[in-house]
């Protein structure tokens with residue numbers, strides 16, 4: 001079994017210059033669901049990352065206690081209550097990329113929102129399942145919807161979802177579990193691996209300076225933003241994984257710890273570099 005590195009060639013193929021004749025509708029509608037009363041920061045960080053990644057229109061469904069904080073941090077986001085079934089159904093239906101899980105929590109409200117998303121999502125939509133949503137799928141053995149699924153577990157979440165203990169998470173074992181599950185699995189760790197059908201990719205970058213709460217929430221938002229605007233879902237996921245760590249590696253040259261929100265602020269500059277002809281440097 002061969003594991004391929006994620007290369008900059010993939011990013012250059014994926015992140016193209018924006019056509020002049022385009023508008024926010026061209027770059028996708030992203031809907032994020034998460035953030036209970038305890039974990040509001042997680043959905044704020046995911047939303048921030050989705051917007052800095054260039055999603056055309058971003059809406060976040062969260063616990064009402066987080067609405068003011070999210071608006072104050074990111075006025076670009078639309079925000080609404082994740083308990084409201086009618087609004088949730090509308091905003092899931094109109095999205096082309098959905099992220100569920102950052103800070104969602106594992107109580108009844110989180111489970112209800114997850115079930116509603118699963119009941120509404122359509123086959124052509126990208127659905128990224130992160131954090132608490134992974135734990136809820138595992139705990140309640142929820143049937144998965146027919147959609148373009150991306151799971152973003154860390155090793156402990158992957159253990160809960162796949163049943164494979166961390167020490168037994170070999171490429172062979174993981175690939176067999178991914179085949180049963182369907183979709184793309186981003187197994188987050190030092191040198192994150194991306195499983196997609198017969199293919200396994202490894203992220204060459206990443207640093208322990210990233211080991212701080214919210215780093216994965218930020219990646220989930222990036223995956224949402226990239227899959228909202230780039231048609232090839234696998235390449236969009238690989239590009240998000242690569243840039244997330246590349247930014248952290250660059251910042252970690254001069255910093256012991258890198259904050260998730262610092263990564264988000266850098267995303268547009270890195271995307272610009274990949275969109276330019278290789279000889280051009282700004």
Ligand SMILES: NC(=O)C1=CN([C@@H]2O[C@H](COP(=O)(O)OP(=O)(O)OC[C@H]3O[C@@H](n4cnc5c(N)ncnc54)[C@H](O)[C@@H]3O)[C@@H](O)[C@H]2O)[C@@H](O)CC1
Pocket residue numbers: 038039040041042043101102103104105131132133154155156157188189190213214215216217
């Ligand atoms: N500011 C916030 O609101 C934050 C909210 N968070 C949310 O909190 C919820 C629970 O997520 P957690 O991941 O904290 O809780 P979990 O209990 O799922 O996992 C955390 C534990 O797993 C273990 N672990 C083993 N291998 C690991 C690996 N490779 N990477 C990370 N951990 C590994 C670690 O001991 C760690 O303490 C999620 O919904 C998440 O989005 C976290 O993202 C932290 C920040």
Ligand SMILES: Nc1ncnc2c1ncn2[C@@H]1O[C@H](COP(=O)(O)OP(=O)(O)O)[C@@H](O)[C@H]1O
Pocket residue numbers: 131153154188189190191192205206207208209210211212213214215216217218219
């Ligand atoms: N030592 C490390 N080397 C490389 N990447 C790391 C390291 N520690 C953490 N990360 C990255 O940080 C992110 C952590 O994700 P996660 O545990 O879900 O964070 P959270 O849920 O707190 O947002 C992942 O992308 C992971 O690959």
Ligand SMILES: [Mg+2]
Pocket residue numbers: 130131154216217
């Ligand atoms: Mg996480």
